[in-house]
Amino acid sequence: MTAATYDLMDFDEVLEKFDPVMGLEVHVELGTETKMFSASSAHFGAEPNTNVDPVSLGLPGALPVVNAKGVEWAIKIGLALNCEIAESSRFARKNYFYPDQPKNYQISQYDEPIAYNGYLDIILEDGTEWRVEIERAHMEEDTGKLTHLGGESGRIHGATASLVDCNRAGIPLIEIVTKPIEGAGERAPEIARAYVSALRDLVKALGVSDARMDQGSMRVDSNLSLRPIGQYEFGTRTETKNINSLKSVEQAVRFEMMRQAAALENGEEIVQETRHYQEGDGSTSKGRPKETAEDYRYFNDPDLPPVIAPKDWVEEIRSTLPELPWVRRARIQKEWQLSDAEMRDLVNAGALDRIIETVEVGATPNEARSWWVSYLSQKANETGVELEDLSITPTEVARVVTLVNEGKLTTKLARQAVDGVLADEGTVDEVVAARGLEVVRDDGAIEAAVDEALAANPDIVEKYRAGNKKVTGAIVGAVMKATKGKADPAQVNKLIAEKLQ
Ligand code: ADP
Ligand code: MG
Numbered sequence: 001m002t003a004a005t006y007d008l009m010d011f012d013e014v015l016e017k018f019d020p021v022m023g024l025e026v027h028v029e030l031g032t033e034t035k036m037f038s039a040s041s042a043h044f045g046a047e048p049n050t051n052v053d054p055v056s057l058g059l060p061g062a063l064p065v066v067n068a069k070g071v072e073w074a075i076k077i078g079l080a081l082n083c084e085i086a087e088s089s090r091f092a093r094k095n096y097f098y099p100d101q102p103k104n105y106q107i108s109q110y111d112e113p114i115a116y117n118g119y120l121d122i123i124l125e126d127g128t129e130w131r132v133e134i135e136r137a138h139m140e141e142d143t144g145k146l147t148h149l150g151g152e153s154g155r156i157h158g159a160t161a162s163l164v165d166c167n168r169a170g171i172p173l174i175e176i177v178t179k180p181i182e183g184a185g186e187r188a189p190e191i192a193r194a195y196v197s198a199l200r201d202l203v204k205a206l207g208v209s210d211a212r213m214d215q216g217s218m219r220v221d222s223n224l225s226l227r228p229i230g231q232y233e234f235g236t237r238t239e240t241k242n243i244n245s246l247k248s249v250e251q252a253v254r255f256e257m258m259r260q261a262a263a264l265e266n267g268e269e270i271v272q273e274t275r276h277y278q279e280g281d282g283s284t285s286k287g288r289p290k291e292t293a294e295d296y297r298y299f300n301d302p303d304l305p306p307v308i309a310p311k312d313w314v315e316e317i318r319s320t321l322p323e324l325p326w327v328r329r330a331r332i333q334k335e336w337q338l339s340d341a342e343m344r345d346l347v348n349a350g351a352l353d354r355i356i357e358t359v360e361v362g363a364t365p366n367e368a369r370s371w372w373v374s375y376l377s378q379k380a381n382e383t384g385v386e387l388e389d390l391s392i393t394p395t396e397v398a399r400v401v402t403l404v405n406e407g408k409l410t411t412k413l414a415r416q417a418v419d420g421v422l423a424d425e426g427t428v429d430e431v432v433a434a435r436g437l438e439v440v441r442d443d444g445a446i447e448a449a450v451d452e453a454l455a456a457n458p459d460i461v462e463k464y465r466a467g468n469k470k471v472t473g474a475i476v477g478a479v480m481k482a483t484k485g486k487a488d489p490a491q492v493n494k495l496i497a498e499k500l501q
Contacts, residue, residue: 006259006262006283007259007262007263007266008255008258008259008261008262009258009261009262009265010258011186011254011257011258013261014226014257014258014261015185015186016229017228017229017261017265018226018227018228018229018257018260018261018264019182019183019185019226019227019228019229019231020184020185020188020224020225020226020253020257021180021181021182021224021225021226021227021234021235021237022178022180022181022184022188022191022192022222022223022224022253023177023178023179023180023181023222023223023224023237024132024177024178024181024192024195024196024220024221024222024223025175025176025177025178025220025221025222025223025239026175026176026196026199026218026219026220026221027142027173027174027175027176027218027219027220027221028077028173028174028175028176028199028203028208028209028211028217028218029142029171029172029173029209029216029217029218030042030069030070030073030074030171030172030173030174030208030209031207031208031209031210031217032067032069032070032073032172033069034067035051035053035055035056035067035141035170035171035172036064036066036067036070036107036139036140036141036170036171036172036173037055037056037064037065037066037067037107037141037170037304038053038054038055038056038062038064038065038170039053040052040053040055040056040170042170042171042172044215044217046167048163048165048167049164049165049166049167050167051166051167052166052167052169055170056166056169056170057102057166057169058101058102058103058104059102063303064107064301064303064304066091066304066307067172070139070172071114071139071307071309072317073172073174073206073208074114074115074137074138074139074172074174075114075115075309075313075314075317076206076208076317076320076321077115077137077174077176077202077203077206077208078114078115078118078137079115079314079317079318079321080202080206080321080324081115081118081119081120081134081137081176081202082118082119082120082134083115083116083117083118083134083136083137084115084116084117084118085114085115085309085314086112086113086114086115086116086309087308087309087310087311088112088306088307088308088309089109089112089113089114089138089306089307089309090109090110090112090300090301090304090306090307091107091108091109091139091300091301091304091307092107092108092109092110092111092112092298092299092300092301093105093106093107093108093297093298093299093300093301094106094107094108094110094140094296094298095296095297095298096291096295096296098143099146099162099164100143100144100145100146100164100166100169101143101144101169102144102166102169106140106141106143107140107141107301107304108138108139108140108141108175109138109139109140110138110293110298111298112306113136113137113138113139114137114138114139114307114309115136115137115138116134116135116136116137117134117135117136118133118134118137119131119132119133119134120132120134120195120198120199120202121326122191122194122195122197122198123194123198123326123344123347124187124190124191124194125190125194125344125348127340127341127344130184130187130191130194132178132181132191132195133178133179133181134176134177134178134179135177135178135179136176136177137174137175137176137177138174138175138177139172139173139174139307140173140174140175141169141170141171141172141173142168142169142170142171142172142173143168143169144164144165144166144167144168144169145164145165145167145168146162146163146164146165147162147163147165148161148162149161149162149163176199178195180234188224188253188254188257189250189251189253189254189257190250192222192249192250192252192253193246193247193249193250196218196220196246196249197246197350198325199211199218200213200218200246201325201353202324202325203218204353205322205323205324205325205328206321206322207322213244213245213246214244214245214389216244219242219243219244220242220243220244220249221239221240221241221242221243222239222240222243222249222252222253222256223237223238223239223240224237224238224240224253224256224257224260225237225238225260225270226257226260226261226264226270228264235260235264235270236269236270236271236272237270237272238256238260238270238271238272238273238274238275238284239272239273239274239275239290240252240256240274240275240276240277240284241274241275241276241277241287242276242277243277248277248279248282251277251282252277252282252284255282255283255284256275256284259283259284271289272289272290273286273287273288273289273290274287274288274290275287328356329343329347329352332352332356336365345373346369346373349372349373349377349387350386350387350388351369351372351373351376351377351387353388354368354372354376354387354388354394354397355368355369355372355373357394358371358372358394358397358398358401360394361394361395361398362398362401362402363397363398363401363402367401368394368397368398368401371397371400371401371418372387372397375415375418376390376392376397376418379418379419379422390422391421391422391424392418392421392422396418396421396427396428397418399427399428399429400414400417400418400428403417403428403432407439407488408432408438408439409432409437409438409439410439410485410486410488410489412485413432413437413438413439413485413486416431416435416437417431417432417435417437420434420435436484436486437486438486439486439487439488440483440486440487440488443491445483446479446483446487446488446491446492446495447495449478449479449482449483449487450475450479450492450495450496450499451499452478452482453475453478453479453482454475454496454499454500456478457474457475457478460472460474460475461500464500465500472493472496475492475496476489476492476493476496479492480492
């Protein structure tokens with residue numbers, strides 16, 4: 001691919017001239033057992049077109065039945081987002097043709113969403129709190145999935161054939177739409193990222209979705225417009241669709257700010273359109289002109305009755321809400337006596353949940369923190385995955401901590417054990433056994449290695465005896481080498497001191 005060039009305005013210059021307005025639409029796939037309107041499995045990863053039925057295939061005469069769990073979980077999300085819950089809401093048909101949707105309409109909610117008027121408070125990197133207002137959270141169904149063959153990098157562009165998989169068609173989705181976010185200025189990209197991240201933590205804590213952006217169970221559309229500083233009316237927005245990582249959300253907003261500013265500065269008009277995010281270079285490219293609501297010919301779905309959510313049911317659901325992430329954070333910070341900055345580092349590293357879980361299975365907060373925030377974060381960075389997607393569990397980390405505390409592993413050996421677990425070689429104990437990592441406790445073997453190292457380094461022994469006690473590093477190094485790193489350095493030092501007395 002040749003590197004494209006774009007007409008972009010420098011970010012700082014954008015801020016001098018324009019005020020960004022942003023709106024985020026986040027789709028969350030619910031982790032229910034079955035689909036929103038039929039009994040097919042809603043699980044991810046099955047063979048194509050095996051989780052299907054007459055309803056999700058849109059066969060004539062098939063009738064949808066609402067998944068009660070889907071409604072309950074939508075209410076859960078609404079409540080956690082401080083929304084009002086509609087006592088009565090409706091499903092509507094959003095009509096459009098696309099091959100991944102056999103019915104030619106998507107069941108969604110339109111002017112009567114189940115939850116509306118809420119907010120989510122997020123914490124920015126420097127500790128500032130920012131309130132993102134929520135316009136609505138509504139229920140809908142996911143579409144099927146197309147796989148494009150023959151083209152470049154799986155895109156429809158240049159493809160020679162496309163395959164349709166309806167497994168995803170009908171999986172419950174909640175779409176959460178923000179009110180326009182104004183006054184964010186230079187922070188717009190950061191706010192977009194922090195909001196999506198907070199929302200992800202929230203739905204995971206609620207247990208309603210695994211919110212895997214990499215697998216598409218959480219997807220973001222970001223709307224952005226610019227208006228000249230001082231202007232009251234909003235400018236025309238573009239909508240960048242289906243962004244699938246936190247980093248990309250931030251970059252998509254940043255890129256659109258710089259691109260739109262350059263276009264406006266050149267006297268071009270921004271057209272309301274959808275755009276695609278390009279993972280490769282962090283740009284966005286033109287999609288289709290944006291349909292308006294009228295184009296979809298929304299009308300209430302005659303196959304589905306209104307959704308009735310009596311107040312006492314809503315209150316019952318409220319009482320089942322788990323400790324929400326921000327409450328949990330405040331509690332943990334107090335319990336572990338962390339400063340605001342320390343706490344923020346944990347949250348920003350995406351490590352808090354893992355640390356808490358590691359403490360729950362026996363490590364101290366400091367031990368757990370030190371593994372997740374340093375070595376494991378580094379490993380996650382190296383392999384380009386999120387911390388929580390590393391193939392090591394909190395239980396395994398706690399086990400490593402125990403082995404170190406018992407003196408069975410040195411820090412260095414412990415890291416090798418962790419490497420083995422990350423490489424899917426087995427549990428910590430299996431890796432330790434298979435790689436022979438355990439610290440050598442056989443005093444005879446270590447003593448022999450010390451004797452050998454002392455004999456091989458008479459010059460160092462001489463210096464030591466002359467009063468320079470700091471020279472033993474080379475001896476320890478030689479012993480470590482001879483024992484393949486399995487001797488306990490403290491024990492080696494002690495032996496050296498004893499022998500050279
Ligand atoms: P659509 O059906 O076009 O996706 P939605 O109402 O679902 O529209 O979402 C539009 C999103 O864009 C909302 O988050 C809204 O707050 C935001 N928005 C609306 N107008 C503007 C604008 N001019 N600039 C930026 N964002 C906007
Ligand atoms: Mg929308």
